[in-house]
Amino acid sequence: MDFSEAADRISRKFQKSGQTIDQKKIEGKLRRLIEEFGVQPAEAERSVTNELNKEFNIPLGGSGGSAGSGGAGSSGTAEKKIADAAPGEWVTIEGKIVALAAPASPAIAQSGVIADDSGAIRFVAWAKANAPAMTQGSWYRIESAVVDEFKGIASLKIHSGTTIKEIEEDRALMPATTPISELRPGIGSIRAKVVQEWDASHERMLQSGLLGDETGTIKFVIWKEPGKESLAPGSVYNIFYAQVDEYNGRLSLNLNTAMVMQEEGDIAVNGGEAAVSGAIVHVAPGSGIIKRCPVEGCNRALSRQNYCPVHEIQPKFTYDLRIKGWLDDGEKTHSVLLQRDVVESLTGISLDAAKEIAENNPLGMDEVFLQMRDKVLGRYITCHGREIDNRVLVNKCEPVGFESEKHTALLNRAGGAS
Amino acid sequence: MSTPSHEMGRKDASFEREPARRVFASELRECRYQFKDGEDEKSPTFVLLPTGERCNRVFIVGTLTEKQRQGDQNMFYRGRVVDPTGTFFIMAGSYQPEAMQQLAKIETPAFVAVIGKPSLYRKDEASAPMISIRVESINIVDKETRDLWVLDTAERTLDRIEAFAEGTGRDVVKAKEQYPTIDPVTYRKIAYDALSQVKI
Numbered sequence: 241m242d243f244s245e246a247a248d249r250i251s252r253k254f255q256k257s258g259q260t261i262d263q264k265k266i267e268g269k270l271r272r273l274i275e276e277f278g279v280q281p282a283e284a285e286r287s288v289t290n291e292l293n294k295e296f297n298i299p300l301g302g303s304g305g306s307a308g309s310g311g312a313g314s315s316g317t318a319e320k321k322i323a324d325a326a327p328g329e330w331v332t333i334e335g336k337i338v339a340l341a342a343p344a345s346p347a348i349a350q351s352g353v354i355a356d357d358s359g360a361i362r363f364v365a366w367a368k369a370n371a372p373a374m375t376q377g378s379w380y381r382i383e384s385a386v387v388d389e390f391k392g393i394a395s396l397k398i399h400s401g402t403t404i405k406e407i408e409e410d411r412a413l414m415p416a417t418t419p420i421s422e423l424r425p426g427i428g429s430i431r432a433k434v435v436q437e438w439d440a441s442h443e444r445m446l447q448s449g450l451l452g453d454e455t456g457t458i459k460f461v462i463w464k465e466p467g468k469e470s471l472a473p474g475s476v477y478n479i480f481y482a483q484v485d486e487y488n489g490r491l492s493l494n495l496n497t498a499m500v501m502q503e504e505g506d507i508a509v510n511g512g513e514a515a516v517s518g519a520i521v522h523v524a525p526g527s528g529i530i531k532r533c534p535v536e537g538c539n540r541a542l543s544r545q546n547y548c549p550v551h552e553i554q555p556k557f558t559y560d561l562r563i564k565g566w567l568d569d570g571e572k573t574h575s576v577l578l579q580r581d582v583v584e585s586l587t588g589i590s591l592d593a594a595k596e597i598a599e600n601n602p603l604g605m606d607e608v609f610l611q612m613r614d615k616v617l618g619r620y621i622t623c624h625g626r627e628i629d630n631r632v633l634v635n636k637c638e639p640v641g642f643e644s645e646k647h648t649a650l651l652n653r654a655g656g657a658s
Numbered sequence: 659m660s661t662p663s664h665e666m667g668r669k670d671a672s673f674e675r676e677p678a679r680r681v682f683a684s685e686l687r688e689c690r691y692q693f694k695d696g697e698d699e700k701s702p703t704f705v706l707l708p709t710g711e712r713c714n715r716v717f718i719v720g721t722l723t724e725k726q727r728q729g730d731q732n733m734f735y736r737g738r739v740v741d742p743t744g745t746f747f748i749m750a751g752s753y754q755p756e757a758m759q760q761l762a763k764i765e766t767p768a769f770v771a772v773i774g775k776p777s778l779y780r781k782d783e784a785s786a787p788m789i790s791i792r793v794e795s796i797n798i799v800d801k802e803t804r805d806l807w808v809l810d811t812a813e814r815t816l817d818r819i820e821a822f823a824e825g826t827g828r829d830v831v832k833a834k835e836q837y838p839t840i841d842p843v844t845y846r847k848i849a850y851d852a853l854s855q856v857k858i
C-alpha cells in the first residue's frame with residue numbers, strides 16, 4: 241500500500257501553520273495504524289493528523305492558534321501514543337488502567353499496566369508523588385510522566401510533577417495479539433495454547449508451564465492470588481496484557497496482571513527446535529519417492545494417478561523424497577517427517593537413483609518404498625528439526641553410534657550395590 | 659531430569675501411539691498378567707512387566723534363529739528371536755501380510771529388529787500362560803544396532819527397577835500384587851550379564 245499521498249496531504253496541512261514534519265515519519269505512523277492495527281485509511285489519516293495537532297499544540301480543526309508557543313504548564317512534554325513512548329522521554333498519555341498489581345515496596349503507591357489502542361506499558365506511581373489512586377478499568381490523562389527503562393523493560397514513572405485526570409471514555413480496548421516469537425520484554429498480548437504444565441517449584445506458585453502458538457513457545461507463571469485460576473492444559477486462550485519478563489536471555493510471561501479468556505479454537509503449536517533420539521519403529525505409506533504438484537505455490541503430493549486435490553491432473557509433476565514414520569525411545573513415540581536431503585543421506589539413495597528405480601523397476605515407486613524401509617526400519621537415529629504438534633519436521637539427522645563410555649557407565653550402574 | 663512432569667492431555671482426536679517398550683527376553687517371559695485400560699473395545703491391552711510397567715508394544719533386536727510356516731487355510735509364521743538373556747517367541751499371520759512376507763523372506767540366522775504386540779496365550783486349559791509377540795514389522799539389521807539395543811534395553815530396565823524401588827513407577831502396586839514372588843532386583847543382574855556380552 242502507498243501511504244505517500246495521505247502523508248503529503250497531512251504534511252501540507254501542517255505547513256500552513258508553519259510546521260515542517262518529516263513525511264517519512266507520517267508515512268510510518270500511517271503504515272503502523274493501517275497494516276499492524278487494521279485501521280481504515282481515512283480513520284488513520286484523521287488519527288495521525290490529530291496526534292500531530294496535539295504534538296504541536298495546534299487546536300483541533302483549524303490553523304492559526306498557538307503554534308510553537310511551548311507554554312510553561314505543558315513544558316514540552318509530548319502527547320504520545322503508548323506504543324511510541326520511548327525511554328528517557330517526558331510524555332503525556334491517555335489510557336485505561338487494565339491491571340493493578342500489589343506494590344512491591346512502600347516507596348510505591350500504585351503499580352500496574354495502562355493501555356491505549358496502540359499498546360500497553362507498565363506504570364509505577366511513587367508514594368511521594370501523592371498522586372490520586374487510579375481505578376482498574378477507568379481512563380486517565382497522565383501529563384508529564386517519565387518513561388524509564390530497567391533491564392530492557394519500559395515503564396511509566398508517575399512523580400510529583402505529574403498530573404493525573406480521570407477522563408470520560410468507555411471505549412472497549414481490543415489489544416492486537418503478537419506472535420510469541422515476536423514478544424519483547426514489557427507487556428504483551430497473545431493467543432496461545434497450554435502445551436505443558438509443570439510441577440510448581442515454589443509454594444506461592446499457582447501454576448507454571450509452557451504456552452505455544454504457530455511461531456513458538458514461552459514459559460508462563462501464575463502466582464497465587466485471590467481470584468487467580470489455573471489454565472487447562474490443551475486449551476486455547478486469549479491473554480491480554482501479560483508481563484513479558486526476561487531472565488538470562490529467555491523470555492517468560494507473568495499472567496498475574498493479564499486478562500485471560502478461554503476460547504474454543506485450536507492451534508498447531510510450533511515447539512521450536514527439537515532433537516529426538518530413538519529407533520524408527522514404523523515407516524508409513526506415502527514414504528519413499530513421491531510426485532508433487534508443479535503449480536507454483538502448491539507442491540502438494542499427487543495421487544498415483546497424478547491427481548492434485550486442488551489442481552486436478554498434473555502430468556508434468558516433479559519428483560521428491562520423504563519418509564514419514566515413528567521414532568520411539570521406549571517412553572514416547574514421535575511422529576517424524578524426513579525431508580529429501582535427510583532421506584538421501586540416511587538411505588544412501590539419491591533422488592536421481594530413486595527416479596531410475598521408480599521408472600524402470602516392475603514395482604515402480606513401491607520398490608523405492610521397500611528399499612528405503614529396509615534401510616531405516618529398526619535403526620537408531622537422532623533427528624533435529626522443528627516440532628509442530630508432536631511431529632518433528634526433520635532437517636538433519638544422524639545415526640546413533642555405539643559409545644563405549646555409555647557402555648561402561650551402564651555396566652557400573654547395573655553392577656553397583658545389590 | 660528436566661523434562662516436564664505432565665505431558666499435556668491432548669484434547670483433539672490425534673492419536674497417541676503406545677511406546678514400544680525395551681525389555682529383555684528373560685523379563686518378558688515372566689509376564690502372567692494382562693489387562694485392558696478402559697472399557698472401550700478399542701482400549702489398548704497391556705501385559706504387566708514384573709518391573710512395574712505396562713506394555714502394549716515392544717521393540718526387540720536379536721538373532722532370528724528359527725522360523726517355520728504353519729497352518730494351511732490360515733497360514734502363519736512362527737519364529738524365535740534370541741537376545742543375551744533368553745528367547746522371544748514371535749508370530750506373524752495373514753492379518754499382518756506385510757510382516758508375514760518380511761518374516762518369510764529372511765534367512766536364518768540373522769540380526770533382526772522386531773516391533774510387535776506381546777500377548778498371553780495358553781496351549782490348553784491346563785498349561786501355564788505363554789507370551790508371544792505378534793509382529794507388526796520386522797527387518798534385518800546389523801550387529802551395531804543389536805549392541806545399541808542391549809544398551810538401550812539395559813538402561814530402560816535399570817530405570818524401571820529404580821522406579822519400582824522408589825515406588826514411583828506407574829504400575830508398581832499392580833506388579834507387587836500380581837508377581838509376589840519376583841524381586842525385580844534380579845533383573846539388574848540380568849542387565850549386567852547382557853551388557854557384559856557386548857564386545858566392543
Ligand SMILES: [Zn+2]
Pocket residue numbers: 533534535538539540548549550551552
Ligand atoms: Zn496442486
